[in-house]
Amino acid sequence: MAKKAIKKILVTGAVGQIGSELTLELRQRYGAENVVACGRKTKPTKELKESGPFEWVDVTEVEKLRDTCRKHSIDAIINMAAILSATGEKNPQLAWHVNVTGLINTLELARELELAQVLCPSSIAVFGPSTPRKNTPQETILKPTTMYGVSKVTGELLCDYYVQRHGVDARGLRYPGIISAETLPGGGTTDYAVEIYYKAIEEGRYTCFVEEGTRLPMMYMPDCIKATIDLMEADFASLEHHGDFNVGAMSFSAGELAAEIRKQIPEFTVAYEPDFRQAIADSWPESIDDSAARKEWGWQPSYDLGAMTKDMLAKLRTRHEAGTLYRSGESD
Numbered sequence: 001m002a003k004k005a006i007k008k009i010l011v012t013g014a015v016g017q018i019g020s021e022l023t024l025e026l027r028q029r030y031g032a033e034n035v036v037a038c039g040r041k042t043k044p045t046k047e048l049k050e051s052g053p054f055e056w057v058d059v060t061e062v063e064k065l066r067d068t069c070r071k072h073s074i075d076a077i078i079n080m081a082a083i084l085s086a087t088g089e090k091n092p093q094l095a096w097h098v099n100v101t102g103l104i105n106t107l108e109l110a111r112e113l114e115l116a117q118v119l120c121p122s123s124i125a126v127f128g129p130s131t132p133r134k135n136t137p138q139e140t141i142l143k144p145t146t147m148y149g150v151s152k153v154t155g156e157l158l159c160d161y162y163v164q165r166h167g168v169d170a171r172g173l174r175y176p177g178i179i180s181a182e183t184l185p186g187g188g189t190t191d192y193a194v195e196i197y198y199k200a201i202e203e204g205r206y207t208c209f210v211e212e213g214t215r216l217p218m219m220y221m222p223d224c225i226k227a228t229i230d231l232m233e234a235d236f237a238s239l240e241h242h243g244d245f246n247v248g249a250m251s252f253s254a255g256e257l258a259a260e261i262r263k264q265i266p267e268f269t270v271a272y273e274p275d276f277r278q279a280i281a282d283s284w285p286e287s288i289d290d291s292a293a294r295k296e297w298g299w300q301p302s303y304d305l306g307a308m309t310k311d312m313l314a315k316l317r318t319r320h321e322a323g324t325l326y327r328s329g330e331s332d
């Protein structure tokens with residue numbers, strides 16, 4: 001449980017890969033009118049827009065964020081708005097601005113408006129080349145080499161600072177690569193692990209931007225949503241950590257992912273043409289020790305590579321046959 005009861009939630013970045021599914025799940029649990037989705041630029045899908053309140057808010061604009069919190073009597077902010085690793089390397093200032101200024105704005109509002117909670121995801125991007133890569137511990141070296149990673153380490157420290165200094169209930173978890181059949185990710189290094197499924201269904205071949213042997217921690221979306229809500233609803237008093245929980249589910253190489261897809265699509269082929277994202281992937285862990293999350297709030301993933309692949313391919317196949325493989329935001 002949060003320190004105070006959570007009744008009305010604002011989800012920033014709600015049009016993004018995780019935000020869109022998280023918002024729909026939170027609307028099921030907390031009531032549609034009690035979960036306000038915010039987007040900055042990308043149009044929401046019809047389902048997202050029509051299933052509950054929607055506002056255009058840029059997290060870097062604190063006045064608009066404050067007005068939206070007041071208008072809807074918000075008492076918790078889930079800050080999903082973020083610039084991911086690959087886009088962040090192309091525009092580091094933007095990554096810092098959205099990821100750090102946006103988070104400070106939400107934390108300051110939590111203090112000012114006495115909100116029940118701020119939850120802001122972190123990422124495996126907080127780790128760097130000098131971090132142990134296998135079974136990466138909860139407490140370890142945080143020396144990332146991307147601006148995204150730098151901004152996420154800063155975000156974790158800010159959450160912990162607001163907990164200690166201002167008594168704000170701030171929480172966060174380090175997402176691995178997240179895979180989903182619903183909304184496509186954008187601007188991340190782990191995006192290949194989603195694209196590969198779409199291309200397997202659509203074309204029977206894929207050109208992968210990391211090497212065959214590149215191994216990273218990954219998680220299927222249902223587990224990601226569960227982890228986020230489990231942490232959000234955990235008893236504050238039982239948390240020793242706050243803004244930086246490691247969460248693991250599975251870990252596989254690009255080649256192993258292709259081989260798993262080939263079990264169902266034997267003719268599927270992959271070419272490996274690494275680009276600038278290879279160096280980012282090489283700086284991240286291969287697998288994660290998430291024992292703190294398991295101990296402090298009972299984290300337990302459900303999906304492994306086999307179960308996820310069966311589910312992904314079944315869903316994408318159905319959509320492909322219906323001519324709706326790719327979903328886009330609402331059109332004018």
Ligand code: AKB
Binds near residue numbers: 189
């Ligand atoms: C990215 O690849 O940038 C993200 C992440 C691991 O945080 N998916």
